[in-house]
Amino acid sequence: MKFLIPLAFLAMALPALADRMPLPANTPASFKAECGSCHLAYPPALLAAKDWKSTMAGLSDHFGSDAAVDAKSGQEIAAFLERNAGNAAKLGNAGSPPRITLSARFVRKHDEVPAKFWRDPRIKSAANCEACHRDATKGGFSERDIIIPELRH
Ligand code: HEC
Ligand code: HEC
Structure with a gap:
């Protein structure tokens, strides 16, 4: 039964992978x-x-x-x-010219962000990841490290 413990850790670690994307x-x-x-x-x-x-x-x-x-x-x-x-x-389709911010995955990951925030003067553009994601330059996109107070939860 020992193998069950590492498996449990793996299951907890997996969802976190989506928010960690450091450059190789x-x-x-x-x-x-x-x-x-x-x-x-x-x-x-x-x-x-x-x-x-x-x-x-x-x-x-x-x-x-x-x-x-x-x-x-x-x-x-x-x-x-x-x-x-x-x-x-x-x-999913990222459009032409391709935009990360148009990809289906990006849209799905941000479905709780009200549209007005993409043009908020603090943010300027959805492509400006680091305006909202405190650790974006280190590849951190956790929903727990959001700069804009109204978008924290
Ligand atoms: C001279 C400035 C400049 C340089 C250098 C530059 N970009 Fe860009 N890039 C832009 C601008 C401006 C946008 C549009 C940003 C926006 O819509 O807010 C952009 C957008 C993008 C986007 C789409 C972002 C989105 O909306 O999802 C990608 C992908 C991208 N750049 C990749 C690259 C790559 C790869 C390189 C290096 C080969 C590069 N860029 C170099 C200015 C630059
Ligand atoms: C307007 C602020 C804002 C901008 C700009 C923004 N994000 Fe986000 N992002 C969020 C919020 C808030 C969440 C949390 C998800 C939710 O509440 O729907 C999130 C979630 C994510 C997630 C999912 C994290 C997880 O736990 O699965 C990824 C990945 C992500 N963003 C990447 C990016 C990238 C890459 C960019 C730039 C191309 C970007 N974001 C631009 C606000 C933003």
């Missing part, structure tokens, strides 16, 4: 530098490989910004993102 230890420095300067260096598991591919193919016209990188960094970042991408079926 082998994340290339180019990703943090090039993709973390204007916004959070988003955890790669938040988009499917095909969506990262199209994001990387369109960097010179990236949501109204020029986010182009040199060829070597581009290849390195694209390989890293695609290797660590999330499950396309679980994430």
Whole structure:
């Protein structure tokens, strides 16, 4: 019967996985530098490989910004993102150009957030994860570490 104890711990740990998405230890420095300067260096598991591919193919016209990188960094970042991408079926359609914040998974995870908060001056955009998630830069998205008081529970 000894095996029952580790199994019980595993069952408790599993739901927490959804809110812990630290960047992998082998994340290339180019990703943090090039993709973390204007916004959070988003955890790669938040988009499917095909969506990262199209994001990387369109960097010179990236949501109204020029986010182009040199060829070597581009290849390195694209390989890293695609290797660590999330499950396309679980994430759902992320639109075109792909947005984490349009994916079915993101929408479902935030179904308790009233729409007005996405444009609140403290937040500005749903893509601004760290406006609400205190530990976003460390990959922490727990519903227990929310900055905005009205959204804490
Ligand atoms: C020059 C600034 C800049 C750089 C550099 C940049 N981005 Fe962006 N990115 C933006 C802007 C602006 C948006 C739109 C943000 C918004 O809608 O609030 C955006 C949005 C995104 C989104 C969609 C967020 C959402 O709404 O779900 C993804 C994914 C993304 N960027 C990935 C990347 C990757 C990968 C890199 C590195 C190759 C990168 N970005 C580099 C400016 C930048
Ligand atoms: C307006 C504030 C706000 C913004 C911006 C925001 N979130 Fe959240 N997020 C929340 C709240 C509040 C919850 C708790 C879920 C609920 O109450 O419905 C949550 C839940 C989550 C969860 C689920 C955690 C769990 O326990 O399963 C993930 C993952 C997550 N957010 C990721 C992100 C990412 C990635 C971004 C940026 C692309 C982001 N969030 C932007 C407020 C926000």
